[in-house]
Amino acid sequence: MKPAPFVRHVPRTLQQALAILSQVAGQDGRILAGGQSLVPIMAFRLAKPAHLVDINEVAGLDRLASDGKVLSIGARVRHAAFHAPVADNRLAALLTYVARHIAHYPIRMRGTFCGSLAHADPASEWCLTAATLDATMIAMSQRGTREIAAKDFFEGIMATALAEDELLAEVRLPLLASDAKFGFYEFNRRAGDFAMAAALVTYRIVGGKIAEARVGVGGAESAPRRISEAEAALNGRTPDDTAFHAAAEAASDTVDPLEDHQTDAAYRRDLVRAVVRRALEHSCA
Amino acid sequence: MSAHETRGSTGAGLKWVGRAIRRLEDPALVTGQGHFTADLAATHWVRFVRSPNAAGKIESIKAPDGALVITAADLTSVKKITPMLHKFNYRPVAQSILADGVVRYVGEAIAAVVASSEEDAEDTADLVEVNISESAPLVDARDALAPGAPQIHAEAPGNVILKGEIKTAGFDDVWASAAKIVRIDARSHRQNATPMEARAAHAAYDKASGRVTLTCTTQMPHLMRTAIADLLGMRESDLRVIAPDVGGGFGQKMSLCAEYVLLVWLACKLKSSVAWTEDRRENLIASFHSRDQYITLEGAFDANAKLIALRADVVSNVGAYSCFPTTSGVEPLMAMAEMPGPYDVQQYQCLARGVLTNTCTMAAYRGVSRPIITFTLERLMDKAAKAFALDPVDIRRRNLIDKFPYTSATGLIYDEATYRQTLEMAVHEIDLPAFRAQQKEARKQGHYLGIGFATFSERTGYGSPAFAARGMAITPGWETVHVSVDPSGFVEARIGSSPHGQGLRTTLAQIIADELGIPPDLIKVVHGDTDTAPYGWGTFASRSLVISGGATLIAARKVRAKLIKIASHMLEAAESDIVLEDGQAKIAGTDRSVTVAAMAREIYTQTHRFKGELEPGLSESGTYDPPGTFSNACHVAIVQLDPETGFVKVERYLVAEDAGRIINPMIADGQVHGGIAQGIGNALLEEIVYDYDGGVLTANLADYMPPTAHEMPHVELHHMETPSTQSITKAKGLGEGGTIGAPAAVLNAINDALTPFNVEIDIIPATPQRIRAALRKAEQAAKKTA
Numbered sequence A: 001m002k003p004a005p006f007v008r009h010v011p012r013t014l015q016q017a018l019a020i021l022s023q024v025a026g027q028d029g030r031i032l033a034g035g036q037s038l039v040p041i042m043a044f045r046l047a048k049p050a051h052l053v054d055i056n057e058v059a060g061l062d063r064l065a066s067d068g069k070v071l072s073i074g075a076r077v078r079h080a081a082f083h084a085p086v087a088d089n090r091l092a093a094l095l096t097y098v099a100r101h102i103a104h105y106p107i108r109m110r111g112t113f114c115g116s117l118a119h120a121d122p123a124s125e126w127c128l129t130a131a132t133l134d135a136t137m138i139a140m141s142q143r144g145t146r147e148i149a150a151k152d153f154f155e156g157i158m159a160t161a162l163a164e165d166e167l168l169a170e171v172r173l174p175l176l177a178s179d180a181k182f183g184f185y186e187f188n189r190r191a192g193d194f195a196m197a198a199a200l201v202t203y204r205i206v207g208g209k210i211a212e213a214r215v216g217v218g219g220a221e222s223a224p225r226r227i228s229e230a231e232a233a234l235n236g237r238t239p240d241d242t243a244f245h246a247a248a249e250a251a252s253d254t255v256d257p258l259e260d261h262q263t264d265a266a267y268r269r270d271l272v273r274a275v276v277r278r279a280l281e282h283s284c285a
Numbered sequence B: 001m002s003a004h005e006t007r008g009s010t011g012a013g014l015k016w017v018g019r020a021i022r023r024l025e026d027p028a029l030v031t032g033q034g035h036f037t038a039d040l041a042a043t044h045w046v047r048f049v050r051s052p053n054a055a056g057k058i059e060s061i062k063a064p065d066g067a068l069v070i071t072a073a074d075l076t077s078v079k080k081i082t083p084m085l086h087k088f089n090y091r092p093v094a095q096s097i098l099a100d101g102v103v104r105y106v107g108e109a110i111a112a113v114v115a116s117s118e119e120d121a122e123d124t125a126d127l128v129e130v131n132i133s134e135s136a137p138l139v140d141a142r143d144a145l146a147p148g149a150p151q152i153h154a155e156a157p158g159n160v161i162l163k164g165e166i167k168t169a170g171f172d173d174v175w176a177s178a179a180k181i182v183r184i185d186a187r188s189h190r191q192n193a194t195p196m197e198a199r200a201a202h203a204a205y206d207k208a209s210g211r212v213t214l215t216c217t218t219q220m221p222h223l224m225r226t227a228i229a230d231l232l233g234m235r236e237s238d239l240r241v242i243a244p245d246v247g248g249g250f251g252q253k254m255s256l257c258a259e260y261v262l263l264v265w266l267a268c269k270l271k272s273s274v275a276w277t278e279d280r281r282e283n284l285i286a287s288f289h290s291r292d293q294y295i296t297l298e299g300a301f302d303a304n305a306k307l308i309a310l311r312a313d314v315v316s317n318v319g320a321y322s323c324f325p326t327t328s329g330v331e332p333l334m335a336m337a338e339m340p341g342p343y344d345v346q347q348y349q350c351l352a353r354g355v356l357t358n359t360c361t362m363a364a365y366r367g368v369s370r371p372i373i374t375f376t377l378e379r380l381m382d383k384a385a386k387a388f389a390l391d392p393v394d395i396r397r398r399n400l401i402d403k404f405p406y407t408s409a410t411g412l413i414y415d416e417a418t419y420r421q422t423l424e425m426a427v428h429e430i431d432l433p434a435f436r437a438q439q440k441e442a443r444k445q446g447h448y449l450g451i452g453f454a455t456f457s458e459r460t461g462y463g464s465p466a467f468a469a470r471g472m473a474i475t476p477g478w479e480t481v482h483v484s485v486d487p488s489g490f491v492e493a494r495i496g497s498s499p500h501g502q503g504l505r506t507t508l509a510q511i512i513a514d515e516l517g518i519p520p521d522l523i524k525v526v527h528g529d530t531d532t533a534p535y536g537w538g539t540f541a542s543r544s545l546v547i548s549g550g551a552t553l554i555a556a557r558k559v560r561a562k563l564i565k566i567a568s569h570m571l572e573a574a575e576s577d578i579v580l581e582d583g584q585a586k587i588a589g590t591d592r593s594v595t596v597a598a599m600a601r602e603i604y605t606q607t608h609r610f611k612g613e614l615e616p617g618l619s620e621s622g623t624y625d626p627p628g629t630f631s632n633a634c635h636v637a638i639v640q641l642d643p644e645t646g647f648v649k650v651e652r653y654l655v656a657e658d659a660g661r662i663i664n665p666m667i668a669d670g671q672v673h674g675g676i677a678q679g680i681g682n683a684l685l686e687e688i689v690y691d692y693d694g695g696v697l698t699a700n701l702a703d704y705m706p707p708t709a710h711e712m713p714h715v716e717l718h719h720m721e722t723p724s725t726q727s728i729t730k731a732k733g734l735g736e737g738g739t740i741g742a743p744a745a746v747l748n749a750i751n752d753a754l755t756p757f758n759v760e761i762d763i764i765p766a767t768p769q770r771i772r773a774a775l776r777k778a779e780q781a782a783k784k785t786a
């Protein structure tokens, strides 16, 4: 469990980082952020990058700021930054609630928000958050900067739209309306383990009915996504057991379940049903 | 801290035994001053190249240029590991130190890369090209038993390495007279003991003496010396084995590892030092596994719900090779011998088979077969309770052994124990009627609570006859202890046991302290080095306190007798007037005394004063080989089950137990707590999963899931003390009880919670997926009929 040999680069500026990245990208060069996913994979020698571009010293990437419309999260912002609300907005409350479900305390102290998205584990809470809220990813390389919508970003299990030489420099999450409701629930067998299914929901109540429903499901398919069938089962309905059950059923029927040794397809559907309904119940708690 | 303290010690005049004194071994460990194998520097490091295939022929092994890579071809002078059992149709199978032409499981060591650092060794190992022509593996024991299944070893036809059979006289008539037959098909999946410290070894050649010192993380240093010297054709005196601080063993470290043999061979070949530290992945795929069994158990009950006959079929998946020294009989034969557990049943039939497969070799793990047979038998009792419309407590009351000594259907002699009393104690402490009311109320709210009882006997401290009864070529029974007082009055006990977390340095010191009238901190217990410790069998099977403790008491009593003689000379008083206390020999009723230190100095340096009546020096030996003694306990688990996800949370856990005289209550409680953590892991979480190709899907601690602090309930302990007549310290062993009781209690609780759904689960671990599958089946069946 010793990684294969590699060269570590420690740029201080964004320009340096992008320059080095463009040089080493072709030789399986990788960005090292919090290291909480990459280092274990290297220890198992499942990845043997020849170069690591360590971004932990890069100035400016620790930016975490809201402009009244979006919250911008820089590439060095750790999970633990969200242990307390980072802005006076429902979004901040949502992020604080979700953050504590990620791994364990020491891992949250190092792991980064952007690193989670770039790593794109199907069960990642931040990937689910980005997909549900339609985040915008800011990808930078020496070739230039581009924006990628969440729905185009996640391409599958640990696969994203980022090119080899691109740094995910920032993620932008839209702020939530002041009357927005949110709910989150995840299922795992031990505290701190990756979710075997997770759901994040947001909506507003307009005239006693659900409006602008977003239902995101993670950990169940190869990438987290919004489930429009479940959203349709909510919009225009009263927020009650019947609507919640219908949405949960719709999500359970819609997903294309990932299977592994502890979760076959039928069980994954059971879990999706449970987490969606419980996330909705949480939104009313 | 526990109920013990208020009870105080039980024996008259005892001062240290029975007290929860702090562990003498802990200051070093908790301040980071411990010595572990991997701390040692070495000139060479080894990385093993392991088989990626479960079955196949090795076509070629190609090492990178200039690398030192050892393969079976280099080891022609080394014997193969061939454990032996002289009974039960045992077929000896041989294991090469490195795979010799054939691989039999994923993870089997094929080559050893030697380099100047761990990192270099791993880099080079990556470059070794192994070409294997694969064949279809056998992963499940039932597949290996199927007619026409491939032969894993030519020596074991039908892949059956051993077959034990027993049937008591008159069985058929009693069986035929039964009012009800109750049956369970139990499945226990495979587990790994997961010691915190994985395996590690360091072998160093000493050019001056020509000796090799093997430092390794083992539970049995002397037997490692004997076995490795045999395999390598060395003189035993040329090999010194040291077990330094050992970070947990749980049985996994009592078996001989081929890797350790290779390290000694390499140290001799290179005339240098060589080290290997196993990583977690290797430990999970290639050290030793356990608990992979199918048991079908049927109980015949009379009209009063009294168990009158038991019939068992045990299929134990023993993996690819037989482990040394216990052999692969350790699980199936223990299941056969101890299946009747704490119940009075005189008719018994059993077929127990050990089945070879293309999986990692099975070896002992804390509790060995008892977590499985207890889970099976306790589920059977709950099923029987249901069949007779009785409470689970009632059916146990009708069947628990309550006359002693009791001879079991398999010939085991149970000494005095408190099966009934601990059950009643547990029922009282948990407040069963209150729980039933709470359960009823909770169900109305859609919360499913369940309670599970497990009563069991724990056979401990058994000597060589028990191993001889299994027909073992090696009968690791007795223990020897040397107790000596040095000329400055400090006491040293050298023991053949090899504690690795059990606290024996403290408990043995407590036993000696009471005999010699000195405090435990003047007593040092020395173990784990074949150059300084007497030959012994190490630490396993809840034996050390009973057997080593007994030998310690015998030796300490001899030292005490001699001290009294010395005092009688020095104080010119009758021996009967001398008392030993406070580090002195005193003449009772006077103020005349002499210190132990002064007496020790005298017997070494002024021997002429004893007029030839006493030999010089103050050093005595004791050896003890007891028949064995049974601890007992009742475990109770209360769980909450989430029917939508299948998730189970252990809400409350209570133990009423009796392990005879308790030498140190804090240490005893710690043993129970740790065992329960492993038992809850067995019940709910831990499972080594193989895919159809024989690959291990759970090769890290995210996929192989021991419980964490979050998953552990608070454990309430209640004690009874029935001094054992079969153990001279009156203590019984208690190292395994926690693991033995927990799977049964938790599974019974899960099934109690499942009652409203008319669903049962008899698989460990009872994972959420399995629980949901059972519930889904019932839901679908209900939909169909509706």
Ligand SMILES: Cc1cc2nc3c(=O)[nH]c(=O)nc-3n(C[C@H](O)[C@H](O)[C@H](O)COP(=O)(O)OP(=O)(O)OC[C@H]3O[C@@H](n4cnc5c(N)ncnc54)[C@H](O)[C@@H]3O)c2cc1C
Pocket (backbone or CB within 6 Å): A030, A031, A032, A033, A034, A035, A036, A037, A038, A039, A040, A075, A101, A102, A103, A104, A107, A110, A111, A112, A113, A114, A115, A116, A118, A119, A121, A123, A124, A125, A126, A162, A166, A167, A168, A169, A192, A193, A194, A195
């Ligand atoms: C025991 C354990 C439990 C865990 N449990 C959870 C959990 O429950 N939920 C969860 O979501 N995560 C969990 N994690 C993973 C953890 O959250 C990681 O921190 C996260 O997945 C990756 O972030 P990182 O900053 O550590 O990235 P790294 O490990 O440094 O990098 C991960 C990958 O992303 C790439 N990368 C990183 N940053 C960027 C960037 N800015 N631009 C482009 N590429 C980049 C790297 O090159 C690498 O390929 C767990 C980890 C451990 C060890």
